Amino acid sequence: MAKVIIIEDDVEIRRLVAEGLADKGYDVDSAASAMEGLEMLVSVRPEVVVLDLGLPDLDGGELLRMVRSISDVPVIVATARDDEDSVVAMLDVGADDYVVKPFSVAQLEARIRAVLRRVGREGHRAPIEVGGLRIDTAAREATLDGEPLDLTPKEFDLLRLLAERAGEVVSKREILAEVWREPYGGSERTVDVHLSWLRKKLGETAQRPRYLHTVHGVGVKLVAPR
Amino acid sequence: MAKVIIIEDDVEIRRLVAEGLADKGYDVDSAASAMEGLEMLVSVRPEVVVLDLGLPDLDGGELLRMVRSISDVPVIVATARDDEDSVVAMLDVGADDYVVKPFSVAQLEARIRAVLRRVGREGHRAPIEVGGLRIDTAAREATLDGEPLDLTPKEFDLLRLLAERAGEVVSKREILAEVWREPYGGSERTVDVHLSWLRKKLGETAQRPRYLHTVHGVGVKLVAPR
DNA sequence: CCCGGTCTTAAGGAGTTCTTGACGTTCCCT
DNA sequence: AGGGAACGTCAAGAACTCCTTAAGACCGGG
Numbered sequence: 001m002a003k004v005i006i007i008e009d010d011v012e013i014r015r016l017v018a019e020g021l022a023d024k025g026y027d028v029d030s031a032a033s034a035m036e037g038l039e040m041l042v043s044v045r046p047e048v049v050v051l052d053l054g055l056p057d058l059d060g061g062e063l064l065r066m067v068r069s070i071s072d073v074p075v076i077v078a079t080a081r082d083d084e085d086s087v088v089a090m091l092d093v094g095a096d097d098y099v100v101k102p103f104s105v106a107q108l109e110a111r112i113r114a115v116l117r118r119v120g121r122e123g124h125r126a127p128i129e130v131g132g133l134r135i136d137t138a139a140r141e142a143t144l145d146g147e148p149l150d151l152t153p154k155e156f157d158l159l160r161l162l163a164e165r166a167g168e169v170v171s172k173r174e175i176l177a178e179v180w181r182e183p184y185g186g187s188e189r190t191v192d193v194h195l196s197w198l199r200k201k202l203g204e205t206a207q208r209p210r211y212l213h214t215v216h217g218v219g220v221k222l223v224a225p226r
Numbered sequence: 227m228a229k230v231i232i233i234e235d236d237v238e239i240r241r242l243v244a245e246g247l248a249d250k251g252y253d254v255d256s257a258a259s260a261m262e263g264l265e266m267l268v269s270v271r272p273e274v275v276v277l278d279l280g281l282p283d284l285d286g287g288e289l290l291r292m293v294r295s296i297s298d299v300p301v302i303v304a305t306a307r308d309d310e311d312s313v314v315a316m317l318d319v320g321a322d323d324y325v326v327k328p329f330s331v332a333q334l335e336a337r338i339r340a341v342l343r344r345v346g347r348e349g350h351r352a353p354i355e356v357g358g359l360r361i362d363t364a365a366r367e368a369t370l371d372g373e374p375l376d377l378t379p380k381e382f383d384l385l386r387l388l389a390e391r392a393g394e395v396v397s398k399r400e401i402l403a404e405v406w407r408e409p410y411g412g413s414e415r416t417v418d419v420h421l422s423w424l425r426k427k428l429g430e431t432a433q434r435p436r437y438l439h440t441v442h443g444v445g446v447k448l449v450a451p452r
Numbered sequence: 453c454c455c456g457g458t459c460t461t462a463a464g465g466a467g468t469t470c471t472t473g474a475c476g477t478t479c480c481c482t
Numbered sequence: 483a484g485g486g487a488a489c490g491t492c493a494a495g496a497a498c499t500c501c502t503t504a505a506g507a508c509c510g511g512g
Contacts (some may be wrong), residue, residue, distance in 0.1 A: 024269070104265060112290070152458055169366045175321055177294060189500095190460060207467095208502055215366050216468065216499065217379035221486060223365075278466060378469055415489090422490060432490055433478090442479060442488070 020105030131224030246331030357450030
């Protein structure tokens, strides 16, 4: 399973987390200091880093920047109490997610899995094509019959999800889980609204669909127009 | 048999349900709090979760969202009294079914079985074919001799159920349980009406059946016409 | 600090789908 | 053949889902 490294100075927490994750099948290494963590990063090449803020030898933000300079590995920050400011700062510098101490191992694992899922999916693949639609996930660009579509982030994610599963009906709940993953969903109405906007940009209406077909009571599916 | 976890703070109910289900052959674990439940979710990896609303440490909706962020495991919500609003909210956030307290173990087990049957079927991604009928469950499309059938949700579910068990007589009560998710209530007349509509769309009548044959006093079966 | 773009939420209205009850027909059993 | 139960169909209203618009919240940049 996935390789994880924990950078955390508190012996107790380190051991707890390391063992907890190991029990769940992760391949875990841990470092007690920033320096040790950096060395481990290059030697172990983990798929996820769990980084404690408040290390004795180096400021967390500084360390995160250094990590980012050598790798794109996802970093989950563990912060003591609900320190909003530092969390925001961390996300700003490139952290992927965070947990607030005290956290359960289960909670941490949930974040790890979410992060892995996310990056796993973003492995740049060939652009998706459905009819005259072309979705370039790497460039984050979409075109319709060669014309570029000006999509907002959510619209793009929504379109990509539906295109990845072209021909398959996707429920709104599923869409919420996939596209709106932070911080745990919203209402299905929101999906409706974004779908409506997407339709407008695709030059179609719900009554006269070309790509986006709603399946009453179930969800939507994207199909190539005939 | 299937692994189930119960998340319920009331000791009495927890014990009752856990023992009741264990008697029926389920592999049951129980948690007394939301946090414990989450940990159990990742450690035990149950096939079904029974979740009590009104836990002391976390709002049910919040917990359900967290569960959903980790896994797609079916969740059956147990709600005190007939709290319509919270039930609707739960289903909206991704609950699969619910029971209203006080509920019997038998009742709960019926729901569990229905849910398991349902998800077990999701694996069947391959379209079903019976004679000139073709039912694509992923795309939620049905065709007859290549011509698309315009079916309502219930009609589609009904046709799929019968097609999955082609040649076998299915009772209306069973249909109600599967398609209408009402193991107890529900009028069989409703099934008749939908069957009638289905027949019309299949281009046949009850008197001159091609696919849908009623077996008087027993139920209906779907067979390929000869 | 304001501004533009984006997202969420609320609400109305339109359209579809479901349920119900009635009534006629068919089937089975005696 | 007759009676009763099960079944088939119709029509109408209830219930539900969906679409769209508009208004405000939020966020980052100028």
